[in-house]
Amino acid sequence: MTEIEKTHSAHWGVFRARYDGDRLRVRPHPGDPDPSPVLDNIPAAVAHPARVGAPAVRRGWWERGPGRDPARGRDDYLTVSWDAVLDRLAEETHRVRTTHGDAAVYGGSYGWASAGRFHHAQGQLHRFLAVTGGYTRSVNTYSGGAAEVILPQVLGAFDSVSRNAVTWDAVAAHTDTVLAFGGMALKNSAIAAGGVSRHVERGAMRAARDRGAVFVLVSPLRPDLPEEVDATWLPIRPGTDVALMLALMHTVTAENRHDGDFLDTHCDGWEQLREYLFAAPVKDADWAAEITGIDASAIRELAWRIAYGRTLVTVAQSLQRAEHGEQPVWGATALAAVLGQIGLPGGGFNYGLGSLGHYGRLRNAVPVPTFSRVPNPVSSFIPVARVADMLLHPGETYDYNGAEHTYPHVRMAWWAGGNPFHHHQDLRRLRRAVAELDTFVVHDPMWTATARHADVVLPSTTTLERDDMGATSSDPLLVAMKQLVPPRGEARDDYDVLAALAHRLGHGDRFTEGRTSHEWLVHMYDRTRKALADRGLDAPDFDEFWERGELELPQRPDDGGVLGRFRADPAAHPLPTPSGRIQVGSAPIAGYRYSDHPGHPAWLEPTEAPDERHPFWLVSNQPATRLHSQLDFGAHSSGSKRSGREVVRIHPDDAAGLGISDGDVVRLHNDRGACLASARVTEDIRPGVLQLPTGAWWDPRPDPERPDAGDDALCVHGNPNALTRDHGTSRLAQGCTGQLCAVAVAPYPHEPPEVTAHTPPPLG
Numbered sequence: 224m225t226e227i228e229k230t231h232s233a234h235w236g237v238f239r240a241r242y243d244g245d246r247l248r249v250r251p252h253p254g255d256p257d258p259s260p261v262l263d264n265i266p267a268a269v270a271h272p273a274r275v276g277a278p279a280v281r282r283g284w285w286e287r288g289p290g291r292d293p294a295r296g297r298d299d300y301l302t303v304s305w306d307a308v309l310d311r312l313a314e315e316t317h318r319v320r321t322t323h324g325d326a327a328v329y330g331g332s333y334g335w336a337s338a339g340r341f342h343h344a345q346g347q348l349h350r351f352l353a354v355t356g357g358y359t360r361s362v363n364t365y366s367g368g369a370a371e372v373i374l375p376q377v378l379g380a381f382d383s384v385s386r387n388a389v390t391w392d393a394v395a396a397h398t399d400t401v402l403a404f405g406g407m408a409l410k411n412s413a414i415a416a417g418g419v420s421r422h423v424e425r426g427a428m429r430a431a432r433d434r435g436a437v438f439v440l441v442s443p444l445r446p447d448l449p450e451e452v453d454a455t456w457l458p459i460r461p462g463t464d465v466a467l468m469l470a471l472m473h474t475v476t477a478e479n480r481h482d483g484d485f486l487d488t489h490c491d492g493w494e495q496l497r498e499y500l501f502a503a504p505v506k507d508a509d510w511a512a513e514i515t516g517i518d519a520s521a522i523r524e525l526a527w528r529i530a531y532g533r534t535l536v537t538v539a540q541s542l543q544r545a546e547h548g549e550q551p552v553w554g555a556t557a558l559a560a561v562l563g564q565i566g567l568p569g570g571g572f573n574y575g576l577g578s579l580g581h582y583g584r585l586r587n588a589v590p591v592p593t594f595s596r597v598p599n600p601v602s603s604f605i606p607v608a609r610v611a612d613m614l615l616h617p618g619e620t621y622d623y624n625g626a627e628h629t630y631p632h633v634r635m636a637w638w639a640g641g642n643p644f645h646h647h648q649d650l651r652r653l654r655r656a657v658a659e660l661d662t663f664v665v666h667d668p669m670w671t672a673t674a675r676h677a678d679v680v681l682p683s684t685t686t687l688e689r690d691d692m693g694a695t696s697s698d699p700l701l702v703a704m705k706q707l708v709p710p711r712g713e714a715r716d717d718y719d720v721l722a723a724l725a726h727r728l729g730h731g732d733r734f735t736e737g738r739t740s741h742e743w744l745v746h747m748y749d750r751t752r753k754a755l756a757d758r759g760l761d762a763p764d765f766d767e768f769w770e771r772g773e774l775e776l777p778q779r780p781d782d783g784g785v786l787g788r789f790r791a792d793p794a795a796h797p798l799p800t801p802s803g804r805i806q807v808g809s810a811p812i813a814g815y816r817y818s819d820h821p822g823h824p825a826w827l828e829p830t831e832a833p834d835e836r837h838p839f840w841l842v843s844n845q846p847a848t849r850l851h852s853q854l855d856f857g858a859h860s861s862g863s864k865r866s867g868r869e870v871v872r873i874h875p876d877d878a879a880g881l882g883i884s885d886g887d888v889v890r891l892h893n894d895r896g897a898c899l900a901s902a903r904v905t906e907d908i909r910p911g912v913l914q915l916p917t918g919a920w921w922d923p924r925p926d927p928e929r930p931d932a933g934d935d936a937l938c939v940h941g942n943p944n945a946l947t948r949d950h951g952t953s954r955l956a957q958g959c960t961g962q963l964c965a966v967a968v969a970p971y972p973h974e975p976p977e978v979t980a981h982t983p984p985p986l987g
């Protein structure tokens with residue numbers, strides 16, 4: 224095979240690759256100033272034993288037919304032909320739809336899959352399910368479930384206040400103080416949905432710092448801001464940020480350094496919030512010091528600093544992925560409003576800046592290629608993180624965003640491009656939930672923990688095995704994602720599999736619109752080409768674009784975004800909130816009368832917090848060495864583990880008290896479950912906090928410390944979702960609360976078992 228270097232892209236960076244018929248060699252895009260080492264995971268995708276080689280069915284389902292089955296996750300698998308499996312699956316889809324109705328099919332299928340615009344697994348599946356009758360869908364994301372509901376009601380549409388509010392260029396040029404709740408870890412901004420051609424965050428932060436900007440990191444973990452910005456670290460007790468925000472607002476207001484004019488002209492609800500700040504218990508620095516573990520003097524000093532010059536408040540997505548996660552998002556909005564900074568260049572508030580690489584960027588001036596949607600004829604939906612509740616409690620009611628809803632009775636769940644046995648909380652509960660299904664279908668290139676629970680496992684190609692286009696609306700590069708290697712085994716593109724099923728169900732033409740994959744790419748590209756031509760810009764035809772491998776798209780200049788325009792003229796550019804202004808308090812939300820979500824930002828005690836039995840907060844954040852669970856077996860991801868196990872960080876004082884040394888295998892546990900991990904003893908973490916990233920594939924075994932707890936009580940690999948709590952953020956948003964839970968930790972007194980998560984199940 225000739226070794227031609229080709230262009231391709233991933234959520235963690237645009238890259239070039241060569242394949243010699245055996246090894247794939249990958250290098251970052253030459254224009255990327257700070258590429259991500261996560262690229263090193265890619266070569267392992269080509270031929271790893273964890274690849275699904277051929278269509279597989281769970282023995283119990285194939286032999287006994289659909290139905291409730293606690294054997295899901297414990298059964299073995301049979302290899303079958305594509306024709307046999309597609310015939311059976313078409314029949315089963317038809318049975319479920321005609322017997323139980325179209326809402327009995329859950330197509331929520333949340334997940335990141337690949338960066339390609341066409342072979343977007345979720346988009347493909349949703350289209351297939353829509354044309355064949357419809358499906359119960361999911362709303363919002365695991366990423367920002369609480370923020371997605373609160374922000375539009377108090378500040379602005381989610382995208383406009385995360386992606387396009389304060390740009391990194393404006394931070395570099397204008398910001399005096401960056402107050403970063405949860406930090407802006409470079410590991411996180413390495414990732415951008417749809418790909419990223421230039422990682423600019425390190426450079427922008429360094430430029431701001433060189434100009435004299437001060438960075439304040441509020442986080443239990445020191446590496447949440449890069450070393451070179453020399454941040455002041457306030458190691459806060461997890462889950463308490465809103466108390467600090469309230470104390471900052473209180474102190475600034477008590478000293479009359481708040482911006483009363485801005486609150487009058489641009490905000491609504493200040494009366495209620497102000498009353499709360501000054502009502503007993505007064506939300507002053509001493510009050511917050513008790514809750515947050517940060518010295519009152521440090522809080523007062525911070526209140527002084529942020530009231531002068533240009534201040535930017537950021538909140539990492541992690542803060543809202545916890546119980547009452549709406550509060551820190553709303554609190555930071557209100558704090559930036561009290562300071563009168565919202566809408567100023569490099570100032571105010573940008574939700575999630577630094578949490579993802581497509582935030583804080585300029586917007587493209589032309590649309591990027593997008594796969595067309597088909598309307599879903601079914602109206603039934605759930606907030607995405609309520610999936611196990613739905614399966615375990617069909618017909619029961621729940622609150623969401625001011626209304627009461629009922630869980631549908633789902634019989635068939637269908638997943639493509641996501642990994643619920645990675646992303647969901649309390650995985651043993653999720654296992655009990657999927658046992659309730661009649662049929663569980665999963666398309667994935669890999670034998671993930673999810674595939675190992677499915678009745679039907681359809682081997683997908685990876686992005687490396689097909690042509691696609693990579694792009695996102697806040698990156699200037701449109702990338703030809705060229706096929707680098709031939710499809711592995713019997714793997715097929717999700718599009719081809721779903722087209723074949725749609726044909727069997729009599730809707731093939733509507734699904735494909737008569738186009739091959741290649742014809743879809745040309746069709747989707749044409750929208751971008753036309754928009755370029757309309758502006759009189761370089762607008763090559765598809766073949767020429769493909770030949771070049773990439774195309775630079777024009778971007779809009781920074782006009783301050785919606786918040787800048789609103790600040791300049793609030794009457795002409797009102798916000799999409801009930802008052803058209805920033806809601807530092809909200810009468811409509813107060814009107815919902817939710818005990819877990821009042822009508823202004825507030826401190827609410829969490830219902831799960833460390834106690835004597837479970838004295839630690841476990842932070843389960845995003846992994847530095849991979850994207851979620853993807854390519855967990857890749858070189859960079861495995862290189863960071865110890866004896867194949869995930870690493871948990873612990874403070875030296877805590878480790879000493881428990882007799883834990885660096886490198887020891889420890890057992891983390893609570894009443895929901897347990898997992899093993901390798902201890903890393905470090906001063907970079909607040910005492911009383913442990914940190915174990917997500918993404919090590921769930922590897923459940925019996926727990927010798929709890930022999931009666933079942934065969935799946937201990938994850939031997941180190942997946943924190945063995946421990947996390949499956950509970951909504953509040954009745955308002957019902958978002959995911961996976962970031963924080965209470966645990967105990969101890970040295971593991973037995974011989975640690977071998978990790979087998981990357982070895983496929985027995986295949987008959």
Ligand SMILES: Nc1nc2c(c(=O)[nH]1)N[C@H]1C(S)=C(S)[C@@H](COP(=O)(O)OP(=O)(O)OC[C@H]3O[C@@H](n4cnc5c(=O)[nH]c(N)nc54)[C@H](O)[C@@H]3O)O[C@H]1N2
Nearest residue numbers: 334335336344365366640641642646666683851852853961
């Ligand atoms: N405890 C805890 N849990 C969390 C979080 C947390 O902070 N703490 N964070 C949450 C967040 S923010 C998120 S976004 C979720 C992420 O959860 P997911 O997005 O579900 O995680 P991924 O590992 O990215 O799953 C993508 C899956 O798609 C597969 N895939 C890749 N390409 C293709 C393809 O072309 N076709 C098909 N069919 N499949 C493909 C991959 O093999 C992988 O199994 O996790 C959430 N879970």
Ligand SMILES: Nc1nc2c(c(=O)[nH]1)N[C@H]1C(S)=C(S)[C@@H](COP(=O)(O)OP(=O)(O)OC[C@H]3O[C@@H](n4cnc5c(=O)[nH]c(N)nc54)[C@H](O)[C@@H]3O)O[C@H]1N2
Nearest residue numbers: 366405411414441444461462539540541578844845850851
């Ligand atoms: N390398 C890598 N980057 C990623 C991803 C990945 O899987 N790998 N996933 C991407 C996705 S889908 C998303 S949604 C974003 C998520 O972006 P985030 O949710 O912001 O990312 P996390 O790493 O989970 O959390 C950031 C930091 O918040 C801190 N933190 C946790 N709890 C608290 C708290 O209560 N208070 C304060 N002040 N700090 C706290 C933790 O120390 C943690 O390191 O990341 C994206 N970036």
Ligand SMILES: [Mo]
Nearest residue numbers: 364365366367
């Ligand atoms: Mo996410």
